[in-house]
Amino acid sequence: MLRVEGLKKVFRSGESDLVLFENLSFTLKPGEMLAIVGESGAGKSTLLHILSALDRASAGDVYCANLHLNSLSQDQAADFRNRETGFVWQFHYLLPEFTAVENVAMPLLLRGDAWEQVEPEALLWLREVGLEQRAHHRSGELSGGEQQRVALARALITRPKLLLADEPTGDLDGQTAEAVFALIARLHREHQLTSLIATHNLSFARRCQRVLRLQRGLVEEILPESLPA
Numbered sequence: 169m170l171r172v173e174g175l176k177k178v179f180r181s182g183e184s185d186l187v188l189f190e191n192l193s194f195t196l197k198p199g200e201m202l203a204i205v206g207e208s209g210a211g212k213s214t215l216l217h218i219l220s221a222l223d224r225a226s227a228g229d230v231y232c233a234n235l236h237l238n239s240l241s242q243d244q245a246a247d248f249r250n251r252e253t254g255f256v257w258q259f260h261y262l263l264p265e266f267t268a269v270e271n272v273a274m275p276l277l278l279r280g281d282a283w284e285q286v287e288p289e290a291l292l293w294l295r296e297v298g299l300e301q302r303a304h305h306r307s308g309e310l311s312g313g314e315q316q317r318v319a320l321a322r323a324l325i326t327r328p329k330l331l332l333a334d335e336p337t338g339d340l341d342g343q344t345a346e347a348v349f350a351l352i353a354r355l356h357r358e359h360q361l362t363s364l365i366a367t368h369n370l371s372f373a374r375r376c377q378r379v380l381r382l383q384r385g386l387v388e389e390i391l392p393e394s395l396p397a
């Protein structure tokens with residue numbers, strides 16, 4: 169599903185180079201759920217951006233869905249993101265003046281699909297995340313946890329194979345974070361997704377199948393069971 173070979177990312181900062189990671193190689197099989205952990209600034213977001221072709225690596229290769237991401241043009245990269253990936257961020261980036269169902273429908277509307285066709289699909293995804301009864305509320309009126317559920321439905325309405333989530337529970341209180349993480353885990357299973365989740369929350373990471381830790385330029389795969397519960 170995803171193959172990363174010898175990946176390196178360096179940012180120039182003033183006179184010195186900041187090496188976020190190098191020699192990073194791993195493969196992810198269909199259906200696997202990988203947590204990416206590491207302190208703030210370790211490079212988790214940058215890695216997710218490279219894997220979704222939003223950013224370029226300094227060296228190395230990424231293969232996903234039979235594509236070599238490094239050699240895609242801007243248009244091809246946008247197409248890859250739209251077709252193959254669903255992205256959830258720490259902040260939901262919903263359009264507050266639009267209703268929940270309109271927000272969920274947005275990726276399909278942006279492709280040019282007709283509202284009559286898209287609305288039932290969006291309602292279906294709202295049901296999937298347990299929010300059907302809130303479909304016609306403006307998203308700005310929903311709670312933080314509900315907004316993140318809407319963002320998940322929006323990420324999945326295009327039926328991507330790869331789900332990328334960057335601190336999806338980072339802005340939520342403990343109980344709400346738990347509910348959203350449990351929802352992600354269920355959607356991952358039921359829709360046979362391959363998922364990568366950057367998280368600060370080690371007890372969530374522990375519940376993923378695999379864990380990649382970024383630490384001061386070193387990357388290693390660790391056993392989920394080695395993390396605190």
Ligand SMILES: Nc1ncnc2c1ncn2[C@@H]1O[C@H](COP(=O)(O)OP(=O)(O)O)[C@@H](O)[C@H]1O
Nearest residue numbers: 179180188206207208209210211212213214215
């Ligand atoms: N475009 C950029 N130019 C220079 N430095 C950057 C850029 N983007 C991120 N960084 C730096 O790279 C490091 C890793 O950032 P990030 O990937 O956001 O880490 P994390 O998500 O783990 O908190 C940080 O020190 C950040 O300041």
Ligand SMILES: [Mg+2]
Nearest residue numbers: 212213214334
């Ligand atoms: Mg980050």
